[in-house]
Amino acid sequence: MGVTLVGGSVMGPFAGWGRLRGVDARQPPVDEVHIGEASEADTPDVLFVEREAFGAQEEADLVRALLSDPSAEPRLSLLARERGRPVGHVLFTAARLRDAPGSGSIAILAPLAVVPDAQGRGIGTALIELGLQLLRESGVDLVFVLGHPGYYPRHGFEPAGRLGFDAPFPIASADADAWMVQALRTEVIGVRRGQVVCADSLNQPELWRE
Numbered sequence: 001m002g003v004t005l006v007g008g009s010v011m012g013p014f015a016g017w018g019r020l021r022g023v024d025a026r027q028p029p030v031d032e033v034h035i036g037e038a039s040e041a042d043t044p045d046v047l048f049v050e051r052e053a054f055g056a057q058e059e060a061d062l063v064r065a066l067l068s069d070p071s072a073e074p075r076l077s078l079l080a081r082e083r084g085r086p087v088g089h090v091l092f093t094a095a096r097l098r099d100a101p102g103s104g105s106i107a108i109l110a111p112l113a114v115v116p117d118a119q120g121r122g123i124g125t126a127l128i129e130l131g132l133q134l135l136r137e138s139g140v141d142l143v144f145v146l147g148h149p150g151y152y153p154r155h156g157f158e159p160a161g162r163l164g165f166d167a168p169f170p171i172a173s174a175d176a177d178a179w180m181v182q183a184l185r186t187e188v189i190g191v192r193r194g195q196v197v198c199a200d201s202l203n204q205p206e207l208w209r210e
């Protein structure tokens, strides 16, 4: 599978995380999967992907809310297309550590979605890897996710609770390993800790049950 960035630049709303470098501006061949930053005009396609992947409206509603939530900025919204068809989406939104203002840049990955007939071909992996690369280049230190403990560790995430990071709402102990973190700068782990504060649209207890 080829993955190519489209558009040459991923500035827009993501610019708040800093200037991005090294983004590939090649025009992709038609038979590849292309990943680029979703624009406002892409929103219907983004919501389509969310509905198809989850088979429900809830995640699409959450994404719609996050895309217009000032407290979620800066955010990174990446859309994957295959021959023009929207097939995958990932959203990273801003977070912070409570009682540690200005302590560095933090993001939450939520949600990640690939439409059913495109799953299992590396599109989810490509969305995560590109997202992490762009966040790293923009100076983000920590990325959190509440997700499947069988999926995210293969992308470098590890359980966050035992590293001293509490979720915005308590996670049931049986699901503790679903709350995960990845340090994009290794020296951050062991130095920073505390409770993560997420964007207002994510700040609802029912969203934090795995």
Ligand SMILES: CC(C)(COP(=O)(O)OP(=O)(O)OC[C@H]1O[C@@H](n2cnc3c(N)ncnc32)[C@H](O)[C@@H]1OP(=O)(O)O)[C@@H](O)C(=O)NCCC(=O)NCCS
Residues within 6 Å of the ligand: 053, 054, 111, 112, 113, 114, 115, 118, 119, 120, 121, 122, 123, 124, 125, 126, 146, 147, 148, 149, 150, 151
């Ligand atoms: C999870 C999801 C995004 C993965 O996207 P994808 O493009 O199929 O992922 P990839 O092709 O990169 O990786 C596929 C691998 O992940 C595994 N995988 C997929 N979902 C998984 C899960 N919930 N738990 C553990 N492993 C999972 C597959 O078994 C496959 O494993 P393999 O490589 O050993 O065969 C996609 O299945 C999806 O949209 N699911 C519905 C929505 C969802 O659950 N989103 C995640 C919210 S945390």
